[in-house]
Amino acid sequence: MSKVLSTSPCETCPANARLEQMGLKLEKFDKVVALAGNPNTGKSTLFNALTGLNQHTGNWPGKTVTRAEGGYEFSGVRYKLVDLPGTYSLLSASQDEEVARNFILFGQPDCTVVVTDATALERNLNLVLQVMEITEKVVVAVNLMDEARRKGIQVDVRSLSRDLGVPAIPITARSGEGLQTLLSTISDVITGEIQTHALRVQGTPELQRAISTLSQQIEQIYPGIPNARWLAIRLLDGDARVQEAILNGEIAEMVSSQQRSDVSFSRKMAVEGRQ
């Protein structure tokens, strides 16, 4: 059960050639993938490994304060990869958190990869749960597996996947281990091949009542909105940015553009680089 670190033969086979680094050739792409995660978990290293770009990496939290964008092609599908600033939460206390949250919420990526540190999983999962409140399309990349191995830490990704309700993939971005599996999982989550059932934190009954009252109202105003529950939680918390987004129609625009199948709002957001 705990033996999850083995690499499958497929990873070392020449099928790796299916990944093509596209660097900054971003004019045409089919899907948008966001990279979120705590500071210093290797998001930029993963970003560089996939895109072939040279986003500056460094071993200190808070190195990436803006988002970087690049592209890769996998099995004929072109992905735009957005490297978000590392954050411990999405409560939007500082600018970097705001950048990360707004992109996941308003940028509507087709899939959000939360990069976690295998050696400090407990601390990292907070963010995973927060991201899963916003979107179901999540893949958890359990990075730094080599470091975990050296420290004698074993991560059971199957148990993790089951509990979280989204796929968890062990990787070592530095050496490229597990990237092939990660890419095919991202692709499967986007196409719906893998159905995700993101875990939602319940809280006290009193809390649940307040959340459900409010989210029902939100769903009434915005039929088909995917993250009414998260908006309700943020509003109850008095989040000024979310209040503003509701009042100035940003949320309405997000919902209506999602329902237009021909125009992908995320694409527009990504192309214009709007936050």
Add this chain to the structure above:
Amino acid sequence: MNSTLTPQDIIDQADALRPQLSSGFRDEMVKSLYAEVERITQRAVQVGSQKKYDLDQRIDRLVTSPIFGLPLMLLLLAGVFWVTIVGANAPSALLAKGLFFLEDQAAALFTQWGIPWWITGFLWHGVYRGLAWVISVMLPPMAIFFPIFTILEDLGYLPRVAFNLDFLFKRAGAHGKQSLTMAMGFGCNAAGVVATRVIDSPRERLIAILTNNFVPCNGRFPTLIMLATIFVAAAFPPAFASFAAAGAVVGVVLVGVFFTLLVSWGLSKTVLKGEASAFTLELPPYRRPNIGRILYTSFIDRTVFVLWRALLTAAPAGAVIWILANINVGGLSLAQHAADFLNPFGVLLGLDGVILLAYIIAIPANEIVVPTMMMVYMGVGMMTDPPDMNTLRTLLVDGHGWTMLTAVNLMLFSLLHNPCATTIMTIYKETKSYKWTTLSVVITLGLAFLVTFLTATIVRLF
């Protein structure tokens, strides 16, 4: 379905529901979140032996110890400068020799071909000489300093520095993460200003932005290193010279940290009043640096970037100096007139007119003040041959009356003076305010004048 519901109703509803929740909403949410996370982690993670972890902790106990932390940091910094100084000396001299030999040959060839003297002069003694100076003065130190700095960054040493310095910043009413942004400032002040985004509080972020310029950036380090090498080191016996030079550069950095703290304290007591806010800082595990990545970052991202930027300014600066030096009004060149005009003020600051003129010409990228200064000296005929580093000192002292005071004050001036044009633009972009941008220039330039004036006055009194 209630069709009369509006977005405002939702906000009102949330406001009405919020007080009904007991013991604070956020606490409830966070508590459930943590409980859930703990449950999942317990099932998925098994911790075996912790050998490696112990080693990390033992290193950390030493590196961040209240007694050894700071001295170790200074020792490390001095070591890095020493390696840079010792290593850069010979290649610098060699590069200067080679590049200026090329200038002579090319100029001679141009003359032979019958090309008018002013084209030869403008191209080779103006533009080319500017480029040659910048390359020979700046390239070798950068090629040594950047990889070492990048290794420290990749290892995970920077957050430890922030940890060690936190208590100082707290006392100055500033944010502990300010030292992280300062560390980025060592690379480039514009990057340091952008890095202040990690600071949550707008007040403390502004303090960090306004004081970032007090850490000498990579562009200014070669200047400091060169001055320390040819002046400070020369005052010591040869065996200690390189150590003295490294010590002098560390001294300048410490003066920079001192002014960072002083100005932060001053700001937090006046225009940016407030208490230092608490924060958590994660000390990441030490990681083995990736050699390929380090080489790429230090050479392509840093060395080539800084050098290219310096060259872009040095070429036109060289051209301007050549023109100023070759247009004569009343028997004296324009450069001489300007230098004479600025001289009284320069002397007051322990500098001279030529240095101030160089500073003004190099304003777009004031890290090239020293190369510009050399060009002005040559342009106004104070140096006939481009000298190598070893004879530079004799020429400056004998030919132009430089003293230790001139060298020390030039180091201080280059540490404190206003940010370069790129950094000023970045400050405006980050603050969106003319007021704070102006203040960032006024504070630094004011301090540069004040401090050099004071040292000059005090030295002259004794």
